[in-house]
Amino acid sequence: MSEFRINRFEILPVIIKNLLIINSLGFLAQNTLSHQINFNHVFALHTWQSPLFKPWQFITHLFMHGSFGHLFSNMLALWMFGSVLENLWGPKRFLLFYFVCGLGAALCHMGVLYYETNAVIAQYLQNPAVYEQLYYSSLASATVGASGAVFGCLAAFGFLFPNHVIYIYFLLPLKAKWFVLLYGLFELYAGLANSAGDDVAHFAHLGGAVVGFLLAYYWKKNQFTRLY
Numbered sequence: 001m002s003e004f005r006i007n008r009f010e011i012l013p014v015i016i017k018n019l020l021i022i023n024s025l026g027f028l029a030q031n032t033l034s035h036q037i038n039f040n041h042v043f044a045l046h047t048w049q050s051p052l053f054k055p056w057q058f059i060t061h062l063f064m065h066g067s068f069g070h071l072f073s074n075m076l077a078l079w080m081f082g083s084v085l086e087n088l089w090g091p092k093r094f095l096l097f098y099f100v101c102g103l104g105a106a107l108c109h110m111g112v113l114y115y116e117t118n119a120v121i122a123q124y125l126q127n128p129a130v131y132e133q134l135y136y137s138s139l140a141s142a143t144v145g146a147s148g149a150v151f152g153c154l155a156a157f158g159f160l161f162p163n164h165v166i167y168i169y170f171l172l173p174l175k176a177k178w179f180v181l182l183y184g185l186f187e188l189y190a191g192l193a194n195s196a197g198d199d200v201a202h203f204a205h206l207g208g209a210v211v212g213f214l215l216a217y218y219w220k221k222n223q224f225t226r227l228y
Helices: 014-032 039-043 057-063 068-089 091-126 128-140 147-160 176-193 202-221
Strands: 165-168 172-175
Touching: 014 057, 014 068, 014 091, 039 057, 057 091, 068 091, 068 147, 091 128, 091 147, 091 202, 147 176, 147 202, 165 176, 172 176, 176 202
Parallel strands: none
Antiparallel strands: 165 172
16 A cells, blocks of 8 residues: 555664664663663652652653663664654654553553552452562562553554565564464463563563554544655
């Protein structure tokens, strides 16, 4: 369809470039200024029941990462899929899309955290001596990363370019629509399984993917073109 034809493709469009820079600088600050400020306490996302929760964490947690591998994988996926979307929609619309997906992912994750933390609080109130450590660790638990927004980009890409071939580990070819579907099912399974030691925010990923799909579907249905 003509409204989804990209006339001039930029390998590194302006919003993607700045997101890569800001996320890299955020990770650098986390690892060089940690002796001056506790980044997790101040900028990472905490459950509503925690005294560490602050409203700005809905935004700031998107620019923090737990490890270099976490940062690299998110930024690689953001560049791979987000660059196409920014070229398609233009910088303003893509920036709006990115933050709406990130916020949607965070709200979904906060709902899960609220449910889980309430269960911990109930256990603590019944037996404080036994559940004290679990109670305080739950309130101090921090969430970081751009994964929710990146999953929104992935879902939108899979919807708009369903037959584009993605090479898994550079070897296995798979159409984007099947890659997104299988990845989403895996995240749903992992989130429901809630395995011990699994610290990945699977429902944040799903929340970002759902918001990304809905936005892409709405904009395509209404034939929105580039916004400058």
